[in-house]
Amino acid sequence: MFESGRLRIDAETREVKVDGELIKLTPTEYAVLDILARYAGKIVTRERLLKEVWGPAGEDEEGSLRVYINARRKKLEIDPSAPELIVTEAGVGYRLEILTLP
Numbered sequence: 001m002f003e004s005g006r007l008r009i010d011a012e013t014r015e016v017k018v019d020g021e022l023i024k025l026t027p028t029e030y031a032v033l034d035i036l037a038r039y040a041g042k043i044v045t046r047e048r049l050l051k052e053v054w055g056p057a058g059e060d061e062e063g064s065l066r067v068y069i070n071a072r073r074k075k076l077e078i079d080p081s082a083p084e085l086i087v088t089e090a091g092v093g094y095r096l097e098i099l100t101l102p
Helices: 027-038 046-076
Strands: 002-004 007-010 015-018 021-023 043-045 086-089 093-096
Touching: 007 027, 015 046, 027 046, 027 093, 043 046, 046 086, 046 093
Parallel strands: none
Antiparallel strands: 002 007, 007 015, 015 021, 043 093, 086 093
16 A cells, blocks of 8 residues: 555555555556556656567657656645646656655
């Protein structure tokens, strides 16, 4: 079980909840989020995400990765235009923040 602020991920059931509400994710959206959660608090390079989600041909999917990150932000963030949970590390990759509830 992974928790960060309002987000809860149950790896056994592959359920993702925000504020207790079940969020539907595509298999690829879940795969990207799962990798970020495994390395929570650390930067995950774009290359690692591409390789782990799309395999050896992943380098051709960089545009798709941006789309999936933005889709996840829309589903998980309070304000997707100012993300607090899934943060972009410019020129490197992404980081899933470990947040605590107030």
